[in-house]
Amino acid sequence: MSIRTQGVIATGVIALLAAVLWINWPDLVAEPIAAGVEAQATPEQIETGEYLARAGNCIGCHTERGQAEYAGGRAIGTPFGNIFSTNLTPDAETGIGAWTSADFFRAMRHGRSKDGRRLYPAFPYTNYTLISREDSDAIFAFLRSRAPVESPRIPPDLRFPYNTTLALMAWRALYFRPGQYVPDEGRSDVWNRGAYLTEGLGHCSACHTPRGSLGNIDPALAYAGGEIPSLGWDAPPLNPLTSDETSKHAQAEQMAALLKTGVSKRGVATGPMAEVVFHSLQYLDREDIDAIVDYVQTLPRGEPRSVQRGPRVPERQRQTLLTRGASLYAEQCSDCHGMDGEGEAYKYPALAANGLVTSPSPSNLIRSVLFGGFAPSTEGNPRPYGMPPYSHQLADDEIAAILAYIRNAWGNGAPPVSVTEVARY
Amino acid sequence: MLHRTQTILLLLVFFCSFAAAAQSASNEEFEIAERLEACAACHGDRGRSRAEDYFPSIAGKPSGYLFSQMKNFQEGRRRHAIMELMFAYLADDYLEEMAAYYSAQEAVWTPPTSSWSASALERGEQLVERGDPVLELPSCTACHGASLKGVAPAIPGLLGMRPEYLSAQLGAWRTGVRKAEAPDCMATVARRLSRSDIGAVTAWIASRPLADDHRPDPELTRELPLPCGGVQ
Numbered sequence: 001m002s003i004r005t006q007g008v009i010a011t012g013v014i015a016l017l018a019a020v021l022w023i024n025w026p027d028l029v030a031e032p033i034a035a036g037v038e039a040q041a042t043p044e045q046i047e048t049g050e051y052l053a054r055a056g057n058c059i060g061c062h063t064e065r066g067q068a069e070y071a072g073g074r075a076i077g078t079p080f081g082n083i084f085s086t087n088l089t090p091d092a093e094t095g096i097g098a099w100t101s102a103d104f105f106r107a108m109r110h111g112r113s114k115d116g117r118r119l120y121p122a123f124p125y126t127n128y129t130l131i132s133r134e135d136s137d138a139i140f141a142f143l144r145s146r147a148p149v150e151s152p153r154i155p156p157d158l159r160f161p162y163n164t165t166l167a168l169m170a171w172r173a174l175y176f177r178p179g180q181y182v183p184d185e186g187r188s189d190v191w192n193r194g195a196y197l198t199e200g201l202g203h204c205s206a207c208h209t210p211r212g213s214l215g216n217i218d219p220a221l222a223y224a225g226g227e228i229p230s231l232g233w234d235a236p237p238l239n240p241l242t243s244d245e246t247s248k249h250a251q252a253e254q255m256a257a258l259l260k261t262g263v264s265k266r267g268v269a270t271g272p273m274a275e276v277v278f279h280s281l282q283y284l285d286r287e288d289i290d291a292i293v294d295y296v297q298t299l300p301r302g303e304p305r306s307v308q309r310g311p312r313v314p315e316r317q318r319q320t321l322l323t324r325g326a327s328l329y330a331e332q333c334s335d336c337h338g339m340d341g342e343g344e345a346y347k348y349p350a351l352a353a354n355g356l357v358t359s360p361s362p363s364n365l366i367r368s369v370l371f372g373g374f375a376p377s378t379e380g381n382p383r384p385y386g387m388p389p390y391s392h393q394l395a396d397d398e399i400a401a402i403l404a405y406i407r408n409a410w411g412n413g414a415p416p417v418s419v420t421e422v423a424r425y
Numbered sequence: 426m427l428h429r430t431q432t433i434l435l436l437l438v439f440f441c442s443f444a445a446a447a448q449s450a451s452n453e454e455f456e457i458a459e460r461l462e463a464c465a466a467c468h469g470d471r472g473r474s475r476a477e478d479y480f481p482s483i484a485g486k487p488s489g490y491l492f493s494q495m496k497n498f499q500e501g502r503r504r505h506a507i508m509e510l511m512f513a514y515l516a517d518d519y520l521e522e523m524a525a526y527y528s529a530q531e532a533v534w535t536p537p538t539s540s541w542s543a544s545a546l547e548r549g550e551q552l553v554e555r556g557d558p559v560l561e562l563p564s565c566t567a568c569h570g571a572s573l574k575g576v577a578p579a580i581p582g583l584l585g586m587r588p589e590y591l592s593a594q595l596g597a598w599r600t601g602v603r604k605a606e607a608p609d610c611m612a613t614v615a616r617r618l619s620r621s622d623i624g625a626v627t628a629w630i631a632s633r634p635l636a637d638d639h640r641p642d643p644e645l646t647r648e649l650p651l652p653c654g655g656v657q
Contacts, residue, residue, distance in 0.1 A: 065499075065500050065501040066500030066501045066502065274513070274514045275513070275514060277514075278514035336462075371506070371507050371510055372463050372466070372507070372510075372511070373463070373510050373511060374463060374511060374514070374515055376514035376515070377514060377515045377516035377518075377519050382516060382518065382519060383457075383460060383519050383522065384460070384515070384519075385459070385460050385462075385463075386460065386461065386462065386463025386464070386511070387462075387463055388462055388463045388464075388465065388466030388467075389463075389466055389467065389507050390466070391507070392466065392467060392476075392479075392480075393466060
């Protein structure tokens with residue numbers, strides 16, 4: 001064999017070794033997991049675990065409609081196919097009955113199952129990795145305290161090549177670095193608690209940050225808002241919520257009320273956020289809600305995400321829509337939302353200066369008007385008011401007219417939505 | 426003199442408190458009705474639907490039945506995009522309150538605009554009143570009551586609904602799109618009915634006017650011919 005051939009082979013081998021190293025990087029840098037003390041869980045630990053499971057909204061994905069809580073089997077839709085949530089009840093065969101706290105922590109911190117299988121990041125371990133061992137053990141203790149339910153694992157249903165181990169390993173090498181939350185010494189305890197909850201168990205970025213074409217959270221656009229394709233709703237930007245110092249306190253109050261009770265003076269939790277409040281946030285202590293708000297209010301202003309614009313509405317059509325929309329609004333909407341779009345505190349959201357109304361992505365607004373809905377039942381708002389569905393009462397062009405009007409009126413100044421867009425829903 | 430003044434004052438107090446109680450009762454009703462404006466858009470004012478073909482009236486239905494249906498939509502046993510959304514994040518207490526409110530409303534009946542052949546109505550009457558032993562079909566009245574007015578808390582009355590809505594429900598049970606709690610008695614019944622029998626049954630039921638006393642029977646006093654998860 002010539003020197004040159006040897007050189008080529010050597011380069012090839014080195015390149016291969018480098019690739020293998022790269023693709024295994026997240027697991028190589030992973031700290032080994034200590035066995036942990038498998039002592040009997042105390043009632044306090046179980047209670048803490050239940051609270052933290054609420055914070056993480058485990059029940060939201062790990063429960064199928066009409067089936068036992070935490071028994072899994074729910075399809076989580078992604079652009080690559082469906083992934084099915086697993087059984088978190090302590091069933092020995094189909095759940096976590098044979099697991100140790102170390103196994104559970106490995107899933108949360110490293111995204112690996114007990115049998116070593118790499119987990120798909122539809123389970124947001126890219127966020128949950130921040131959790132402390134103590135908190136992970138508490139959640140594990142809580143789950144183990146529940147009754148076992150037999151619910152066999154449903155394997156993921158993904159298109160090629162997303163269903164290959166190599167693809168998942170590459171994704172993890174590109175987009176996942178395990179590690180505990182490190183407090184920012186220059187910030188208060190409250191802020192750090194807020195950051196720990198928001199970035200970790202809260203996994204807010206999973207919806208509120210745009211994703212790349214491989215489903216990766218784009219850190220450069222953190223909290224710039226994002227489409228939730230499997231649900232057809234849009235998560236609004238959180239960065240920043242306001243730049244006006246004088247309104248910060250009022251805004252903090254409103255945000256805390258929205259997260260804890262589902263309604264605020266001017267807004268209502270709707271769509272997937274109603275689910276988050278219902279299953280998760282309403283159970284958090286007031287202090288933790290305030291910490292989350294504290295943290296979210298400090299999110300740095302970033303680049304806005306790009307939103308695909310709908311079909312343009314010509315200027316003359318816009319004027320017609322506005323005029324018609326004004327009279328339809330007075331007839332159909334003003335009883336609750338007010339002639340000045342002021343709404344009624346804690347009942348009917350204000351439409352003036354409302355981010356959902358003026359968003360560049362109109363999906364939430366169109367869905368709200370077409371299909372209506374209730375705010376979630378919470379301890380703070382057990383008997384919510386509801387909005388009627390207008391899909392049966394108004395034609396698409398009438399709805400487009402109303403939307404054109406409310407997006408423009410009372411200083412809102414947002415462009416209209418075309419009839420074709422409304423018709424899509 | 427004093428005696429008469431006292432009497433007048435007493436009477437005044439009595440009437441005022443009566444009026445106040447009546448006012449607060451109707452305030453309460455207005456209060457819940459305002460919260461349920463979302464429902465009135467399809468199910469009509471106080472649950473009396475204008476578009477009976479598609480959205481059934483819910484006024485005067487037994488509250489246990491209404492609550493069951495809300496849970497069925499919430500948990501995926503009944504499918505309808507808007508209904509599923511409406512109940513998705515509401516607590517059971519509130520759903521019970523809604524069911525109680527609509528159950529207490531007065532049902533109204535408007536005559537249907539369709540007309541049917543005599544033979545269809547005859548077959549319909551036979552199935553509804555006497556069933557069909559060859560097809561192992563019990564009569565509808567065996568469960569739903571002698572004049573189809575339903576039995577509290579869980580068996581709905583069938584009068585005052587449009588044939589399109591009724592046949593859509595039987596069709597949905599046949600195809601498994603609509604489910605009730607197991608054992609699903611209505612699925613069994615629907616699968617034993619042929620398409621023309623569904624037409625006959627729904628024609629007969631839709632053509633029946635509401636009796637003067639059309640509120641559901643207060644309790645179930647007979648044994649049901651089929652086991653029924655939604656009732657037991």
